[in-house]
Amino acid sequence: MNSRMRLDRRQILRGTGAAGIAFFTTPGLFAEELLRTPSLTEGPFYPDKLPLDQDNDLILIKDSTTPSVGEITHLTGRILTSAGSPVRGATIEIWQCDANQVYINSRDSGSKKDQQDKHFQGFGKFETGSTGEYRFRTIKPVPYPGRPAPHIHVKVKLGGRELLTTQLMIRGHEGNARDGIFGSAGDLVNRELIMGDFLRVKESKIGEYACSFDIVLGRTPDDRQISGK
Amino acid sequence: MKRTVAKLAWLGMITTASMTFAQPPRDAGPGGRGRGPGGEGGGGVEESVTRLMAFDKNNDGKLSSDEIGDTRLKSLMERADANKDSVVTKEELTQLLNKEAQSRPDGGPGGRGPEGGMGRGGRGGPEGGPGGPGGRGPGDQGPMGMRPGTVLPPFLVEQLKLNDTQKISIAKLQATVDAELAKILTAEQQEQMKQMAQGFRGGREGEGRGPGRPEGDGRGPGRP
DSSP states (O other): OOHHHHHHHHHHHHHHHHHHHHHOTTTTOOOOOOOOOOOOOOOOOOOOOOOOOOOOOOOSOOTTTOOEEEEEEEEEEEEEESSSOOOOTEEEEOOOOOOOOOOSSSSHHTOOTTOOOOTHHHHHEEOTTTEEEEEEEOOOOOOOBBOOOOOOEEEEEEEEEEEEEEHHHHHHEEEEEOOHHHHHHHHHHHHHHHOEEEOOOOOOOOOOOOEEEOOEOOOOOTHHHHHHH | HHHHHHHHHHHHHHHHHHHHHSSSSSEEEEEESOSSTTTSSOHHHHHHHHHHHOOOTTSEEEEOOOTTOOGGHHHHHHHOOOOOOSOHHHHHHHHHHHHHTTTTTOSSSSTSSSTTTOTTTHHHHHHTTTOOOOOOTTTTSSSSTTTTTSSSSSSHHTTTTTTTTHHHHHHHHHHHHHHHHHHSHHHHHHHHHHHHHHHHHHHHGGGSSSOOOSSSOSSSSOOO
């Protein structure tokens, strides 16, 4: 009993000591230039069956000429490391409900067939080049029952590995303050990092919006690999 | 040799503990409840200010546009710049953040709502953040995170900006520590410790094991 006790305690101490030492030697703690985009819940409606068309234009499905209902939004941005270098070859996926509040997930759309906008792709992806930039054409997000903050779900993958799951919300939207997920992003600074300005495109005759949303990935075990690319 | 290792380990533990003691109360404001944004899992205004003032490279107590190159913070900086001199002082920042935090008087729905997701197993610990400051009992300003055997107190997890992989590793380590500690102590000792901890803290709220962020799957309805 006694010897076992000591063993256990030693194990514990070793664990604690490691953490204590790590604290003093963690390098580059303050070297980060960019604040990491907070991760947020994936939510229940990531597509259970990916659509045939998964391109970065969510307004038109395949060769259809009928656009989705909703306010067209050009969503652009860059995927960066916390040191500010662009992440190349990252896949960014977005998904959101259509203007009638239906996701392309059978658990949601199954009971809302009549409500669903059949012309909205609901999901799209894009692979970044050397500049880390991405681009989507989609609709300005709308609130969803239980989610007063309109939002676009975002997932970033690299080499098949998921690096970040988060949500983009509309800066200044009145629903944000009442939204549980928005509140869960952390402090006021973190909340800034998950919001984007949806600005009217001046030249647009059909009232399009543009939103720029940069995504900063945290340090991951693959960090070196990312910046080395 | 073994002794040395143990001593070092203790040193680590004690240092961590003293750091914990040295930590100022997160939410100094009146009103016992964390009015820190997001309550649990959020962070106080003070903490947000500190996070941003870390960008003050020349240490003049002001943030200029050179220092904050991150365009995502532009809107916040503009809102904070009360006298529109293109420079944000610590005071201006504190004022704005206090104002915006107050517009969510209940600490926001973060992490507490009845609809809160279940939290993915194993992530509850560190993700949960340091929890609200607990009741206003004598333990209100008490040493947060002083649960015996805490590997890394929640505020450190926050401050060190541990990534998710690290958080999971720490949570695993914590689980091991807890389990091993439980094996060592008798049931009475554990009960005694629990009671002492409660006396310390004036409520278990501040334990950092609060519901935390509704991270996880959010498989409940209405949290898409």
